[in-house]
Amino acid sequence: MLRDNHDPHARVFVVWEPVLITDWHAPGAGAVGRIPDARVAQFWDPRHALSHAIWRGRVVWDYVAIYPAGVRWGDAYPAAQFSGAPVVQVVDGFRRELSASGL
Amino acid sequence: MSFKDSTLASSVTAVVSALAALSCCLPLGPFLLAATSAGVAGFFLTLQPYLIAFSVLMLIVGFVQAFRARQCGRRRRTLNVAVLLCSTGLVAAMLFGYAPASAPAGQPAVAAFQLDSFRQAFNAAADRTRVVVLLSPT
Numbered sequence: 194m195l196r197d198n199h200d201p202h203a204r205v206f207v208v209w210e211p212v213l214i215t216d217w218h219a220p221g222a223g224a225v226g227r228i229p230d231a232r233v234a235q236f237w238d239p240r241h242a243l244s245h246a247i248w249r250g251r252v253v254w255d256y257v258a259i260y261p262a263g264v265r266w267g268d269a270y271p272a273a274q275f276s277g278a279p280v281v282q283v284v285d286g287f288r289r290e291l292s293a294s295g296l
Numbered sequence: 297m298s299f300k301d302s303t304l305a306s307s308v309t310a311v312v313s314a315l316a317a318l319s320c321c322l323p324l325g326p327f328l329l330a331a332t333s334a335g336v337a338g339f340f341l342t343l344q345p346y347l348i349a350f351s352v353l354m355l356i357v358g359f360v361q362a363f364r365a366r367q368c369g370r371r372r373r374t375l376n377v378a379v380l381l382c383s384t385g386l387v388a389a390m391l392f393g394y395a396p397a398s399a400p401a402g403q404p405a406v407a408a409f410q411l412d413s414f415r416q417a418f419n420a421a422a423d424r425t426r427v428v429v430l431l432s433p434t
Contacts, residue, residue, distance in 0.1 A: 231402030238409035
């Protein structure tokens with residue numbers, strides 16, 4: 194998806210978190226290497242802190258969200274312009290919204 | 297405790313402490329919820345480096361005990377050797393996983409997630425479109 198979008202100003206936050214029984218440890222080179230785009234910053238969140246912030250104590254994963262310019266994170270986690278999970282089921286909508294955002 | 301028993305005990309201890317080090321990451325929710333809490337998981341997360349070091353120490357003790365048992369002319373029990381080797385493999389796998397992966401070229405290093413610093417990074421890019429993705433490593 195990122196290969197199809199060339200806006201150098203876009204910012205992508207990829208947050209890895211343990212969900213499956215095989216998620217013993219932080220993502221290895223194989224996982225982080227799947228997203229080689231320079232616009233990306235990757236994180237390891239073993240305590241699901243972001244998940245809990247997004248969905249009040251529940252674990253959300255295989256999830257993608259778009260936040261347009263101007264949206265700020267204040268006291269509460271901001272509402273997304275588009276969000277959905279699992280990614281494979283929302284990828285078409287995600288692409289449409291990303292294009293609509295000018296990316 | 298005999299050499300055989302102490303070798304086995306060292307191996308098992310290494311595995312138990314290694315598993316304790318991982319308990320913050322293992323999604324064993326239904327099983328762990330009955331016995332522990334998020335606070336305990338956080339406690340183990342804090343102790344993770346020490347528990348991993350303890351695992352390595354126990355493995356060393358296990359190998360020393362096995363070596364000494366051989367020097368004393370005792371026959372090795374297959375179970376002891378199997379547990380010791382499995383423990384070594386498990387701890388090695390965890391040590392490999394504990395090392396942070398390098399980020400692809402052009403990206404900052406993979407960072408341990410901190411909510412406040414993530415919020416700052418998110419807001420610092422408020423002049424542009426942002427995408428947030430949550431994924432499982434495997």
